[in-house]
Amino acid sequence: MSSHVAVFGLLGIGMLFVILTGGIDLSVGSTLALCGVFAGMLLEGVEIEALDLAFFPSVWVVVVLTCLLGGLVGAINGVLVAYFKVPAFVATLGMLYVARGAALLLTDGLTFNSLSGDPALGNTGFEWLGFNKLFGIPVGVLILFCAAVICMLALSRTPFGRWIYSTGGNARAAELSGVPVNRVKLSVYIISGVCAAMAGIVLASQLTSAGPTAGTTYELTAIAAVVIGGASLMGGRGTVRNTLLGAFVIGFLADGLVIIGVSAYWQMVFTGSVIVFAVMLNNVQYSAKRKSSQQAEKTAEIKREGSRASAT
């Protein structure tokens, strides 16, 4: 159950960074599939016919290369959005198709199944990431929490985090006050890509198979996790902690519905209702905040007038 949440959580954290800057990344599901397939391909060995060579990289090399690929996909998104001024929705929608197509091309539409590696080649241990437990906690969840802590610190303790929030709050004002808005936008898409790659590795490791059709519609689940966590799609509002809670809500709800035997169709209806209800509550919260701040201003004004009157 929680390893299920790990995939949603990783995608959600990446998505949170993008949404905080006021953008959106629809390509994470496809990036996840592409990176999973890429990892599977590397684990089965890369042959270079011209040199008559075959590489069998060990697992940590595979993980690093896969994260780099995720970062590259994110960087393409980021350059399109930040420098070519393509709307984020359109650029990442295009990447959704491109990455899925690339994943299918890499495998000819097939699935890599033998990911366990060969002890003689020294590339075993991939399934450890998805199956094993450290201190009774699945490794995927530990990866999620490491990523979450790093991202939480980056958002709340570094100038970069404040740049992200200010870019989402008002990009023009942020640029005028010296925030490198374009670089911030580029880097959030790279972070989202890397998170999607990690999710792809965890998913492929859990299933011990890397399929090009994995993770279809996961981008929407990630957006839902971010929104349930109270982030604003307009940008500038949201935290990692609440996004994790959102991912847990979605994952635990979905798995609970499976366990008590609700039909798959009703599951969709329930999940959809929860998402809409969450967004509705977001609006209530924001308007309440605005009202309370207006009220505070009013009372301050009254007090000021009162003090003036008493002075005279």
Next chain:
Amino acid sequence: MSHHNNNALQVEKGSIDIVKILLEGRAFFALIVIIIVFSMLSPVYFSTGNF
């Protein structure tokens, strides 16, 4: 008179705070509700084997 006004303000503030806490922690409360409901419906839901 002013004393009365202050009291009313304080009461209002208190009620706003409860609503605020409920709204800000809603993902957390939703998670708890989900866990409780599904634990009642299925005994294996909240077990370490399912974690």
